Amino acid sequence: MEEIVNIINAKVWLKRELTEAGISIAGDRIAKVGKDSNLLKADRVFDAGGRVVLPGFIDVHTHLRDFELSYKEDFSSGTAAAVAGGFTLVLDMPNNKPPTTTPEALKARIQKAEGKLYCDVGFYATPKSPDQVRDLANSGCIAMKIYMAGSLDGEKYSTEKEIFDLLKATSSLGITLSTHAEDPKMIRKVGDAPSPNSHAKAHPVKAEENAIEMTINAARESHGKVNICHVSTLNGLSKIKRAKRNGVDVTCEATPHHAILTNEVFQKFGKIAIVEPPLRSKKHTEAILKGISDGDVDILATDHAPHTLEEKEKAHPGFPGLEIALPVFFTLVKDDLLPLHRVIDAFTIKPARRFSLDYSGEIDVGRVANFTVIDLKNEKRVDQENFFSKAKFSPFNGMVVKAGVYATFIRGKEVFLNGEIISPAGVGKVIHGKIRS
Numbered sequence: 001m002e003e004i005v006n007i008i009n010a011k012v013w014l015k016r017e018l019t020e021a022g023i024s025i026a027g028d029r030i031a032k033v034g035k036d037s038n039l040l041k042a043d044r045v046f047d048a049g050g051r052v053v054l055p056g057f058i059d060v061h062t063h064l065r066d067f068e069l070s071y072k073e074d075f076s077s078g079t080a081a082a083v084a085g086g087f088t089l090v091l092d093m094p095n096n097k098p099p100t101t102t103p104e105a106l107k108a109r110i111q112k113a114e115g116k117l118y119c120d121v122g123f124y125a126t127p128k129s130p131d132q133v134r135d136l137a138n139s140g141c142i143a144m145k146i147y148m149a150g151s152l153d154g155e156k157y158s159t160e161k162e163i164f165d166l167l168k169a170t171s172s173l174g175i176t177l178s179t180h181a182e183d184p185k186m187i188r189k190v191g192d193a194p195s196p197n198s199h200a201k202a203h204p205v206k207a208e209e210n211a212i213e214m215t216i217n218a219a220r221e222s223h224g225k226v227n228i229c230h231v232s233t234l235n236g237l238s239k240i241k242r243a244k245r246n247g248v249d250v251t252c253e254a255t256p257h258h259a260i261l262t263n264e265v266f267q268k269f270g271k272i273a274i275v276e277p278p279l280r281s282k283k284h285t286e287a288i289l290k291g292i293s294d295g296d297v298d299i300l301a302t303d304h305a306p307h308t309l310e311e312k313e314k315a316h317p318g319f320p321g322l323e324i325a326l327p328v329f330f331t332l333v334k335d336d337l338l339p340l341h342r343v344i345d346a347f348t349i350k351p352a353r354r355f356s357l358d359y360s361g362e363i364d365v366g367r368v369a370n371f372t373v374i375d376l377k378n379e380k381r382v383d384q385e386n387f388f389s390k391a392k393f394s395p396f397n398g399m400v401v402k403a404g405v406y407a408t409f410i411r412g413k414e415v416f417l418n419g420e421i422i423s424p425a426g427v428g429k430v431i432h433g434k435i436r437s
Contacts, residue, residue: 002027003043005412007371008036010048013055014363016341023053025369028411033365046414048373051406055348055363056088056370059322060178060355061229061253061301064090064121066112068097073306073390076425078322079118081304081389083416085322086405088370089120089360089431090304094145099152100125102132103139110140110430117428118415119408120370122357124178128155130169137173140432142355143227144170148211149182158184160214167224173435176355178227181211181236182277193314196266200278205233208277212236216243219250227354228252230303232277234287241296251354253299256321256328257395259288265395273395275305276317292346293338299354300329300346306391320391324382328396330374330403356434369412378404388421 005025012021014033024032024040032040064078073081082090092109094100100109106125113121122142127133133144146157146166157163163179170177186207190198212228216239219226231237231252240252263279273279291297302325305318312319326347332338352361359368384397408416415423 004031004040005044005046006039006042007046007048007053008039009050010053011050012053012363013344016345018052023363023369025412028369030363030365030367030369033363052374052376053363054344054372054374055361056409057086057326057347057372058351058357058360059087059090059302059304059325060299060351062090062092062304062322063095063306063318064092065096065306067109072308075113075116075121076118077388077390078304078306079121079425079428080421081320081322081387082119083408083410083421084388084405085324086326086372086374086408087119087322088372088408088410089122089357090322091122091124091142091355094124094126095147095152101128101153101155103135106136106139106141113430115426117430118421118423118425119410119428120431121428122355122431122433126152126155127166127169128153130166133166133169133175134173137175137433137435140430142357142431142433143176143178145178145180147180149180149184149187149207160218163215163218164222167218167222167226171222171224174225174356175433175435176225176227178229179211179215180229181215182207183210183214186210193271196271196274197263199274199315199317200263203276203278205235205280205284208233208236209239212239216240216248216250219243220246220248223249225249227299230255230258230277230301231297232258232280232284232288234284237287237291237296251298253301254288254292254297255301255303256325258285259292260285260328260332261395269395271312271315272319272393274312274315274317275303275319289332289337292342295342298346299351300325300343304389306389308391309393312393319394320387320389323387323389324394324396326372326374327382327401327404328399330376331401334376334402357431369409371407371409372405373407373409374403375406376403378402378406380404
């Protein structure tokens with residue numbers, strides 16, 4: 001017999017609004033949603049204490065490292081950070097060591113992750129050439145990712161024609177192509193361990209704008225599905241908005257740091273705040289925040305990128321984000337700077353639809369019982385020393401947030417509860433992509 005667990009005394013996100021309701025879970029699936037008094041007879045009860053129960057949050061942009069980079073993060077520590085941050089599914093980027101650029105590398109990554117996960121994980125891959133797309137898709141990747149300004153394994157996708165050719169291959173299989181949009185012709189070389197300001201000047205606004213323009217043109221001509229990662233510029237977002245109006249199949253994602261942190265934090269946090277694309281001036285963060293509020297930004301993502309402190313002193317770009325994203329964005333909701341439904345949609349139904357994650361994104365009978373339970377009365381300061389990630393630094397350190405993650409359910413089981421991991425690794429599963437030609 002399957003265990004029946006009832007979640008009671010909750011505000012549940014149903015049909016895009018909060019409703020006082022309960023949820024019955026049978027095994028790993030949602031069996032009933034309704035009034036507490038009408039739920040199934042339970043073997044166990046989880047009292048939400050009036051907190052908000054949401055569909056399990058999805059992060060489509062994480063770097064879980066492992067293999068030769070396990071000193072930065074590994075599958076267990078990265079997914080522990082994910083559930084502590086309220087995420088039930090994350091997608092892992094391909095810039096690993098070894099890089100995820102071949103079916104063999106992808107299969108090895110999948111095999112090593114199994115049994116080590118606290119939440120579900122899907123994998124990106126970067127094809128060395130368009131004719132490799134089908135083999136990577138058949139090997140189980142969720143989506144493809146390219147770095148326009150760099151190469152992982154000899155591949156090159158820095159021109160409109162190169163992106164067009166790749167999009168023809170991915171679109172024929174119904175696969176989304178995500179792009180790190182920076183034009184290499186616009187990026188200037190800097191010396192070793194540049195300052196935050198020097199690094200930012202080397203990655204100018206125009207580099208992103210040009211790359212977004214190339215990507216949109218390639219998507220228009222190829223009729224491909226493209227997602228632009230971590231958009232950070234006013235005009236870059238404007239180009240995406242126009243493309244959508246003109247029927248181009250393009251979405252974009254934004255991070256908490258590009259939404260609220262400006263380059264003024266360089267003075268306080270130094271090289272900790274170095275990231276690519278870099279933190280911008282206030283007019284750009286205001287544009288990104290407005291884009292989230294208006295729904296022009298489709299997806300919210302963390303770009304969780306752990307390093308060691310020694311690497312940060314050498315200006316390695318990125319910082320951990322899995323454990324701060326939800327507190328930051330729900331603080332913006334509480335401060336009336338973002339609508340609640342925009343934040344929830346951008347972490348649930350929109351990424352689920354864009355990346356064909358059919359089992360997630362909504363609370364409904366028959367779906368997998370993955371939930372994020374939010375405490376909207378949990379005011380505290382971000383403390384990087386308490387991160388579950390191996391990377392214990394953040395340009396958000398010390399920020400006062402007004403909401404937090406109380407519990408994370410994976411397949412009907414509490415994995416994270418009130419500040420602690422309460423389940424062994426292995427409850428999370430590898431999610432395989434599907435060809436949709």
